[in-house]
Each structure stands twice: as C-alpha cells, then as structure tokens.
Amino acid sequence: MEEVLFFGAALGALGGAIGVVALRNPFYGVLALIVHLFSLAVLYLLLSSAFVAAAQVVVYAGAVMVLYVFVVAYVGGGGESAWESIPGQRFLAPLLGIAVFVELAIAVLSSSLLALGTDGPDVKPGFGDPAAIGTLLLEKFLVPFEASSILLLIAAVGAVVLAGRRREAA
Amino acid sequence: MSAEWFVVLSSLLFAVGATGILIRRSPVVILLCLELMLNAGNLALVAFSRMVGNQEGQVFALVVMVVAACEVVVGLGLIVAIFRRKLPLDVDELRELRG
Numbered sequence: 486m487e488e489v490l491f492f493g494a495a496l497g498a499l500g501g502a503i504g505v506v507a508l509r510n511p512f513y514g515v516l517a518l519i520v521h522l523f524s525l526a527v528l529y530l531l532l533s534s535a536f537v538a539a540a541q542v543v544v545y546a547g548a549v550m551v552l553y554v555f556v557v558a559y560v561g562g563g564g565e566s567a568w569e570s571i572p573g574q575r576f577l578a579p580l581l582g583i584a585v586f587v588e589l590a591i592a593v594l595s596s597s598l599l600a601l602g603t604d605g606p607d608v609k610p611g612f613g614d615p616a617a618i619g620t621l622l623l624e625k626f627l628v629p630f631e632a633s634s635i636l637l638l639i640a641a642v643g644a645v646v647l648a649g650r651r652r653e654a655a
Numbered sequence: 656m657s658a659e660w661f662v663v664l665s666s667l668l669f670a671v672g673a674t675g676i677l678i679r680r681s682p683v684v685i686l687l688c689l690e691l692m693l694n695a696g697n698l699a700l701v702a703f704s705r706m707v708g709n710q711e712g713q714v715f716a717l718v719v720m721v722v723a724a725c726e727v728v729v730g731l732g733l734i735v736a737i738f739r740r741k742l743p744l745d746v747d748e749l750r751e752l753r754g
Contacts, residue, residue: 491656495664502668502691506675511683518687525694528664531656532705534713537697544720549690549727556731557683560738575678582674589666594659598706601659606708617710618717626714633721640725644732650739 491531497524515553522546534613661702669695680745682737686730693723 501521505514522545529538571577593601611617622630672691679685697716704712737744 487656491660495660498664498668499671502671502675505684505687505691506671506678511681511687514684514687518690521691522694525698528661528698529701532661532701534701534705534710534716537701537713537716540717540720544724545694549724552727552731553683553687556734560683560734560744578674578677581677582670585673586667586670589669590663593662593666601662601706602657603706604657605706608705608708612708613710613713618713621710621714622717625711629714629718633718636725637721640728644728647729647732648735648739 487531490527494524494527494531497521498528511557512554515550515557518553519546519550522550532613533608536613536615536618539615658702658706662699665695665698665702668692668698680747682730682734682744682746685746686727686734689726689730690723693719693726 498521501517501519501524504517505521508514508517522541526538526541526546529535529541669692672688672695675688675691676685679688697719700712700716700719704710704716734744737749742749
C-alpha cells in the first residue's frame, strides 16, 4: 500500500513538474504546479509529517497559487517567441538538467549515511503533528519564527511599493 | 519506503526545475520553476527529518515555505510592475542590466 501511494504520488509530482516546464500557456503551468504540490503533500503524509502536508495544501496550493492565477490572468498568457538568444539552448539545457540529476543522485547514493537505505526509526504517534511542530517553533526556533514573520511583512511592503500605481510615472 | 527513494525523487524534481529555468523565457514560468526547486529542497528536508527521527527538519521546511511565499510576492510584484510599464515579459528582451 505504501509503495503504491509513493509511486502514484511520485508520478503525480514528476508529471506536474514536467507540465510546468513543458506547457506553453502559463495558466496550464500553474494548474500543473497545483497537481505537483498536492502530490508532494501526499509524500509528506507518507513521511509522517502531517502538519507540513496541511501547510503545503493550505498555504501553497491554496493561497500562493491563487496569487499566481490572478497575475497570469492579469498579464495574460502570451506564448513565448521561438527566437533563441543562445544557439542550441533547447538542447543544451536538458543535457545540463540531466547532468545535475546524475550528479545529485551519485552524491546521495554514494554518501555514507547508513540510515539512507532504511525506513528510518519507528516514531511515536505524535511525530510531526501540529502540537509538536508548534512547540518546536515557539520554544527552540522562536528567533527564526519571528525573523520569518518580519520577512513576510517586508515582502508585503515591498510588493506594494513595486506594483503600486505611481502618479509621476504615468 | 526507504528514505533514498524520496531523496532521489527530490533531486529529480530539482533537476526538472533547473531545466525549466534554463529553457523558459517568461518570468512567470521562471518563478513557477523556482517553486519546483524550492519544493524539491523541502521534500529532501522532510525525508531526512523522517530518516533521522527528528522533527526539526520539518520546521526548516516550514521556514522554506515562508521564504518561498515572500519570493513569490516580490517576484509577482515585479512582473506586474514590468507589465504596467508596457515592457515585454521576456527575460531575453529585458536585458538593460546585463553589463
């Protein structure tokens, strides 16, 4: 059962990722990314991290993707021109991507992490649930938590400054 | 499932995202491919957290999600600003910053 779920979700994640890269219309790309994010949430559940999976669905597939859909609808999904500024870009880039994958896979599989081939230790039923993550966030990681909230505030202000209508520019 | 399956899948997703950034020219799609790479990193973080049996990796994954949300907000703000000035939405034509 676990293998079926893993390979199903892995196929969904991979198909969504390839869809994002390959689809010409950015709107369909956003939809493919939503498929990808849902499949990743299933994988997080398989890794017994329920809170991260819930945050993935609510924050990513919900809020962030709505933002993308709004912007794609605003700027319009124009097709890209076929003009290549670097000769052979369409053939070199996948080669480079394959090279990155091979390199990462070699680095992972030849590492001396003994636990990599195992299922990992047996965890308690509360592993990765909201209470445990919340306790960690508010006790051990309080400073990063506050720093990320400040980062969010700065990003919101920055977006307003960047995208806001300017009178003198018109 | 052993953890190496998850880590290999995450490196595969990262490679797909990197390829997308190299191929595509629309800034919106490049942001989408950045999301792919960040999520691949997240999957590796959560897989290692399960492998070690320690929840701190999941906190890292949550922080990565926050950073990704900030990056999306600023990036989409830039795209809207570019669109408002009637500039082309193509990273090969927006080349004034290239030295």
